[in-house]
Amino acid sequence: MIQISHLTKLYDGKPVVDDVSLTVERGQIAALVGTSGSGKTTLLRMINRLVTPSSGQVLIDGQDTAAIAPHLLRRRIGYAIQGHGLFPHRTVGQNIATVPRLLRWSADDIRARVDELLTLFQLDPDAFRDRMPHELSGGQQQRIGVARALAAKPDLLLMDEPFGALDPVIRAKAQADLRQIQRQLGTTLVLVTHDMAEAILLGDRIAVMDRGKLVQYAPPADILRAPATPFVEALIGPDMRPFHLLSLTPAFQIATEGHAIGAPIPREATLRDALAECLWSGRDALPVEGGGVVTLAALRQRAAP
Known part of the structure; x- marks a missing residue:
């Protein structure tokens, strides 16, 4: 469980994230959605302390993240970004093994985990383990990026616009794969997206951000049927509401x-x-x-x- 309490981040005295509180239950997907500059990425990065809060608190399973050394905290939390962020001079297997190596897993355990994740993402270990990132398609690279984030079996996975660089067909497949794998593993997931359709498709709950404030946090059906503000209604797109409801x-x-x-x-x-x-x-x-x-x-x- 993630508990975010009165979280604020100031830059030059101005709030980028302004007194945000929300809870993500274990095993849920929470989608942070909003326009550019709404504060959603800053909020995400405060969870693993890539950004230090100006005030407020983040608890993960009841433990204050401020009491954990940042590098140790990040090894416990998977993190996947747009464009996958793979190390170009490391093989697929070496990329996936990044955090397990830092945690000093045995070579046998690392190899088993790499092969397990490649199989989970429908990539033949013998065919893909020793490939370089440039030898993969965009969709395959993105899958490897998510696999790397899951390698150390984190209870929490953070994703920042992970599918934004993919074409629509590959993106739809990647979204379906993520939902299936998340359900299978029971991982708690916080996802940043600018796409309301993606938030509705993937999120158990959606957090709508507007100019640093959390303006609505609710299940997708509730947001579609009762948007809290005109901004939320505009983000949904009035003409798109019936289609969004069908997607649920x-x-x-x-x-x-x-x-x-x-x-x-x-x-x-x-x-x-x-x-x-x-x-x-x-x-x-x-x-x-x-x-x-x-x-x-x-x-x-x-x-x-």
């Missing part, structure tokens, strides 16, 4: 008995994905992996205001 529900939850032609959509595909597929393919119904169908009529009904 997996298709299998509304699947009914029936038959539909064509390839099935994944069981965990969202209703928004299903609507896009219906419109793109011209079909009135889609089969769902595992059984059942989702109809265009049902999707339109769900999307209605």
Whole structure:
């Protein structure tokens, strides 16, 4: 659990983060969203003390981070950034092993963890372990960056715009992979993004920042249905609200008995994905992996205001 209490950061006497308090429960994803300069990245970096707070407190599982040496604190917290930040002259395996080596893990344990993570990210260890970063695609580099952040089995992972440099197709796959792996490992995750759609897709709770202040902190459905301020409403985009709401529900939850032609959509595909597929393919119904169908009529009904 992360407890942030009255956290403030001043630069030249002006607050960049202004008296922010919030709690992230163990195993949750909290998405920090806001426009450029809203304070979200500064808030994230105060959690692992890359930025020192001017006032306030951060507790991780009840322990005040100010009482922990910064380098020791950062070894306990995974950190992934936009553009992956891999060391260009180290192999994939050496990159992933960075923190375990600092923690003096045995060579056998390090190799086992590297191979475990490569397998988890659907990268064959024998094919990728000894590659250099420049030999990887952008999506593969990003996966290695996240794998490196998870290497020492941290209970907490911080991510700063991790998918911002990826093209839309690779980004969607990376988001789905992250959600699946986070659920599998039970890692608590705090994610900075400027993209409300990404925050809604990934976040169990969304923290909306505006000019250094936390203006709303709630589950995605609550933010979509009851935005706290005009700024939050503008960030959502009034015309996009129905589509955002569709993205909160997996298709299998509304699947009914029936038959539909064509390839099935994944069981965990969202209703928004299903609507896009219906419109793109011209079909009135889609089969769902595992059984059942989702109809265009049902999707339109769900999307209605």
